[in-house]
Amino acid sequence: MLNPRHAPPVPIEPVRIETDRLILRPPGPGDADAIYRGINHFDVVRMLSRAPWPYRREDAEAFVAGVAHRDPATDRPMAIVHREHGLIGGCGFHADAGKPFPELGYWVARDHWGRGYASEAVAAALIWARDGWGKRAVRASHFVENPASGRVLIKAGMLYTGVVEALHCAARDETLPARGLIWLA
Template identity: 45%
Template sequence: MSQGRSPPEVSTPRLNLRAPSLADAPVLGRLADDAGVARMTTGIPHPYPPDAAEGFLDRIGRADPGRQRLFAVEAPDDGFVGLLGFHPNAEGAPELGYWLGRPFWGRGYMTEAVRAAMVWAGGAWGKRFVMSGHFADNPASGRVLIKAGFLYTGDVTPRFSVARGETAPTRMMVWLA
């Protein structure tokens, strides 16, 4: 992965958001291989194939850094605990996605990570708005986004989840710089 195209490090009181590396693949693959994680995302398959993490990290490393950025979320003592990323949606607008390994849920980590990532996105990355969304049956993610300053747009749109093998109603949200 080319470090020159990587995001800068973003620090929060408890976490470090840094460029992911291929060395994260084993732990990423282990934490992602969880139906409770995968079913709340559009793109994570379940079960998680053995070589999927390396392929994913390799593709991200070659993405256009003006349009797509991925951070590994790192916690003290635990190291890699999850991922947070911005990618262009079907309309080309930046869209936020994230997941945390199950052992690390419920500590306020993702709220802390998203808040810091939005400061970076509106500041150093220069974005004026960011979209996101959560499946209607994932209120915890809705809480994270609300606490990080996202607002519901009112749109509820069906989005396909690879792990579910079907679409799920998705509550869309927007963050304004």
């Protein structure tokens, strides 16, 4: 009998989520340019915690080069690809060491705001986190001054925890209040 301690690792399927208008799949090297053009807008980076400003092409290249080295147990970055327009955004789950539930983050390129893409992507990503990744809960947070993000998360079934935490925004080099949410699968 095979000793489970010596069993080969079970291959982890790359994520692929399909909605009416979008496909969510791991970012690849060919996505660096679209990611650079999408994030390199101050209206986008100012609402993210980790993206630097200016956001350089090298930042996007380093991001896509690092995707293959992420631990799929804790990190699931995804490109949001529109069936006609190509890559229009990104979303992903990340679990800090010791934290039981992953955190969801996302962005949509400025030219594509207001068409329901984030809502479509986030709702589908949460369902996948439960059905395809086995997660029982997902966390998220948004800067208090970003109600559009709050709307996206609430529509996807997340609930405000009531906790407001100080969150650093790298692009602005400022620490700002952020509202926490949780989604129970």
